[in-house]
Amino acid sequence: MVHFGNLKPKKGKIHIEKDMCKGCAFCVEYCPKDVLELSEEFNVKGYHPPVVIKEDDCLYCQLCETICPEFAIFVTLKEEEEEGEKGESRP
Amino acid sequence: MKKDNPTKKQNPITDLLRMDRIPHIWCPGCGIGTVLTSFAEALRKSEIDLDKVAVLSGIGCTGRVAGYVKMDSIHTTHGRAVPVATGVKLANPEMKVVVFSGDGDISGIGGNHFIHAARRNMDIMIICVNNFNYAMTGGQVAATTPKGANASTAPYGNFEYSFNLPYLAEASGATYVARWTALHLRRVTKSIQEALGKRGFSFIEVITPCVTLYARRNRLGDGLNLLKYYHEKSEIQHGADTRTVDISYQGKLIVGKFVDIDKPTFLDCMNEHLGKVLGDKYQPYGVNND
Amino acid sequence: MKKVKADPKGVLSGSHYLDGDYAIAEGGLAAGCRFFAGYPITPSTETAERFSERIPSVGGVFIQMEDELASIAALIGAVWGGKKSMTVTSGPGFSLMMENIGLACMMETPLVIANVQRGGPSTGLPTLTGQQDMMQVRWGSHGDYKIIALSPDSPQECFDLTIEAFNLSEIYRVPTFVMTDECVGHMHEKVVIPPAEEIELVERKWYTGPKDQYLPYKNDKDMIPFMIKIGDGYRFHTTGLTHDERGYPVINAECQDVCVRHLNDKITMNADKIIRLEEDEIDNAEIIVISYGITSRVTTRAVRQARKAGIKVGTIRLITVWPFPEKRINELAKKVKAFVVPEINYGQMVLEVERCAAGQTPTVHVPHCGGWVHDPDDILKAIKEAAK
Numbered sequence A: 001m002v003h004f005g006n007l008k009p010k011k012g013k014i015h016i017e018k019d020m021c022k023g024c025a026f027c028v029e030y031c032p033k034d035v036l037e038l039s040e041e042f043n044v045k046g047y048h049p050p051v052v053i054k055e056d057d058c059l060y061c062q063l064c065e066t067i068c069p070e071f072a073i074f075v076t077l078k079e080e081e082e083e084g085e086k087g088e089s090r091p
Numbered sequence B: 001m002k003k004d005n006p007t008k009k010q011n012p013i014t015d016l017l018r019m020d021r022i023p024h025i026w027c028p029g030c031g032i033g034t035v036l037t038s039f040a041e042a043l044r045k046s047e048i049d050l051d052k053v054a055v056l057s058g059i060g061c062t063g064r065v066a067g068y069v070k071m072d073s074i075h076t077t078h079g080r081a082v083p084v085a086t087g088v089k090l091a092n093p094e095m096k097v098v099v100f101s102g103d104g105d106i107s108g109i110g111g112n113h114f115i116h117a118a119r120r121n122m123d124i125m126i127i128c129v130n131n132f133n134y135a136m137t138g139g140q141v142a143a144t145t146p147k148g149a150n151a152s153t154a155p156y157g158n159f160e161y162s163f164n165l166p167y168l169a170e171a172s173g174a175t176y177v178a179r180w181t182a183l184h185l186r187r188v189t190k191s192i193q194e195a196l197g198k199r200g201f202s203f204i205e206v207i208t209p210c211v212t213l214y215a216r217r218n219r220l221g222d223g224l225n226l227l228k229y230y231h232e233k234s235e236i237q238h239g240a241d242t243r244t245v246d247i248s249y250q251g252k253l254i255v256g257k258f259v260d261i262d263k264p265t266f267l268d269c270m271n272e273h274l275g276k277v278l279g280d281k282y283q284p285y286g287v288n289n290d
Numbered sequence C: 001m002k003k004v005k006a007d008p009k010g011v012l013s014g015s016h017y018l019d020g021d022y023a024i025a026e027g028g029l030a031a032g033c034r035f036f037a038g039y040p041i042t043p044s045t046e047t048a049e050r051f052s053e054r055i056p057s058v059g060g061v062f063i064q065m066e067d068e069l070a071s072i073a074a075l076i077g078a079v080w081g082g083k084k085s086m087t088v089t090s091g092p093g094f095s096l097m098m099e100n101i102g103l104a105c106m107m108e109t110p111l112v113i114a115n116v117q118r119g120g121p122s123t124g125l126p127t128l129t130g131q132q133d134m135m136q137v138r139w140g141s142h143g144d145y146k147i148i149a150l151s152p153d154s155p156q157e158c159f160d161l162t163i164e165a166f167n168l169s170e171i172y173r174v175p176t177f178v179m180t181d182e183c184v185g186h187m188h189e190k191v192v193i194p195p196a197e198e199i200e201l202v203e204r205k206w207y208t209g210p211k212d213q214y215l216p217y218k219n220d221k222d223m224i225p226f227m228i229k230i231g232d233g234y235r236f237h238t239t240g241l242t243h244d245e246r247g248y249p250v251i252n253a254e255c256q257d258v259c260v261r262h263l264n265d266k267i268t269m270n271a272d273k274i275i276r277l278e279e280d281e282i283d284n285a286e287i288i289v290i291s292y293g294i295t296s297r298v299t300t301r302a303v304r305q306a307r308k309a310g311i312k313v314g315t316i317r318l319i320t321v322w323p324f325p326e327k328r329i330n331e332l333a334k335k336v337k338a339f340v341v342p343e344i345n346y347g348q349m350v351l352e353v354e355r356c357a358a359g360q361t362p363t364v365h366v367p368h369c370g371g372w373v374h375d376p377d378d379i380l381k382a383i384k385e386a387a388k
Helices: A026-030 A063-067 A078-083 B032-046 B062-068 B081-091 B103-109 B111-119 B165-172 B185-196 B211-217 B223-233 B266-281 C020-030 C045-057 C068-080 C091-106 C134-139 C155-172 C253-268 C294-308 C326-333 C349-357 C376-387
Strands: A012-016 A036-038 A050-052 A073-077 B053-057 B072-075 B096-102 B124-130 B176-181 B202-207 B234-236 B253-260 C003-005 C014-019 C033-038 C061-064 C084-089 C112-119 C125-129 C148-150 C176-181 C188-193 C200-202 C237-239 C277-280 C287-291 C313-318 C320-322 C338-343 C363-367
Touching: A012 A050, A026 A036, A026 A063, A026 B223, A063 A073, A063 B032, A063 B185, A073 A078, B032 B062, B032 B096, B032 B124, B032 B185, B053 B062, B053 B081, B062 B072, B062 B096, B062 C237, B072 B081, B072 C068, B081 B096, B081 B103, B081 B111, B081 B124, B081 C033, B081 C061, B081 C068, B096 B103, B103 B111, B103 B124, B103 B165, B111 B165, B111 C068, B124 B185, B165 B176, B165 B202, B165 B253, B176 B185, B185 B202, B185 B253, B211 B223, B223 B234, B266 C045, C014 C020, C014 C155, C020 C033, C020 C045, C020 C084, C020 C112, C020 C155, C020 C176, C020 C188, C033 C045, C033 C068, C045 C061, C068 C084, C068 C091, C084 C091, C084 C155, C091 C112, C091 C134, C091 C253, C112 C155, C134 C148, C134 C176, C134 C320, C134 C349, C148 C155, C155 C176, C155 C188, C155 C200, C287 C294, C287 C376, C294 C313, C294 C338, C294 C376, C326 C338, C326 C349, C338 C349, C338 C376, C349 C363, C363 C376
Parallel strands: B053 B072, B053 B096, B072 C237, B096 B124, B124 B202, B176 B202, B234 B253, C033 C061, C033 C084, C084 C112, C112 C176, C148 C176, C287 C313, C287 C338, C338 C363
Antiparallel strands: A012 A073, A036 A050, B176 B253, C003 C200, C014 C188, C112 C125, C148 C320, C277 C313
């Protein structure tokens, strides 16, 4: 039996630039943990941008960041932020 | 929320883009932005000196990529990005030269340049975003439109055979050939990374949704529907015989890395041959940097 | 404008017996051309052959491209990559190059194209002479732009004017053309190539300011923007689309106005500095024969005979064909009885002469549809007719 000790899954924080979104919903559909959903509100362009509904479930896979054709969404690593501002928090 | 200050944070891709030109012109659900993100990620991961990367595009939707990347970039004429890239590479062999363009640009109007650059094993990388039609001009039939699909200049359906681009690239002499869909984000990134690390002519085809034209004319739904099609019908077959990777209308998409070989590039061959024939009279060209 | 001496590596100093095509290649090498991309086409191929033979030991690259579309495209890439570059072609290939000649103009790319003209249209007379691309060189690509074109009348001048073409293209950041023809291209004569230190070249207008302030299309005082090369860390953008100072596309009428006026005005406003003419016995002339290239050599005989017959004939040889010497022709039109314009086509530069004469004096055209040079008697006849 393999023990991973106190290895914890990573946690991500999702940042959404609402007004850059064109509402394609790629991020919502392909988030493996269903963290996002399209909001009811409209952005300045008249699209429904995504909102984070289950932030605690985000595992920092950054798939939403890469799939977004509008560069409107990105993820930072949560623990590091909590430990203090370490600047760039990418692996 | 805690000491969170979103205004301070930035999407890491913004370092690689001319943010004063964003938002881009691409339609909602278009996958070019996704491929561009994969490209940016590959550049970041490969830790390449961005001053030594040149991005060239032709004309068309994907042709606009050169205008968005914050690197030396030339937006050339329709189909001519490959020969312009050849000139850049030969004038300045230390550059990593990337042609980022569409299927019409690369295989339609620029088809001849494409096969000849591959034949010479010119050390350039081609990222070909294939959306199965001429999108910028309104969804006309292309050399890549699958038989049976509708297009604005094939209103009764396309009855021409289409190009099998990986087969064309391999047959012409490419040393790296891969095909993915826009949904294979990580794999696209990895392929671009691999190609960046290689010398020689590399070709990466990325099947990408065109919602406004190709999907609409064929009643295929929106971007999500196309991604779902990619998800359901893609089959990864690394090393597949490129003769077998034809694409039929809404049929199976064989993806993967098909070719990854090494052979001397144009400049390698030139230097080796002229050095042999001319002896001391010949000073190897661009050899320190290449 | 920074002047430098030629790199001795490319200069084949001495007295040679060369044809015009070879002299163009030697001129290019002496001018510092280190990238040549071309496609074989009669009667220009010898230039490419000469380049392919000479350039490896000079430290440059020769590449035979898949067609002329690719040749000029590769040139543009190489110039932005930092090399001085040229190509050579003839009628059909010239037609194919038109697309990217427009791109080179739009991106203000300095490069040199030699056109060894043959008879057209279409495949026409591959092995026989013509001067039939004189309007195409000016107007062939779509949109409004201006270029510089020179016309040598001897192998020696093929050498000299190719160097001058490089200098002009660098000064004004514009494609510059050496419009010769099959006769001059295949004519063998003595060509004297001076020592490298006697050849004066214009260096590219390199930008040297702070990197983050570089704007690829911001005009300097002399209207010409500074240039950089790919790989120097400027991370610049250039495009064939209508663009602003940053090189970013701006698709509207205002930007188009600025952009297109600039491309044209930089040549028009410097026309006096660019234009070179060879004038002979103009002062008291009644008739002026205007010619260029090989035709000016044929004209010499006709003019000599006309003068013997007592007609006061002056000549103008257009060394610079474009920009056209509008002012000079207009000025002379007030004084002379007629202009006579022989050329190996069915009426091209004569239209310019006529336009600039502006009805002040008649213009007599002596056409020749190509395949051979004029019979001097035909020109003489036209002079006599005009002098009546």
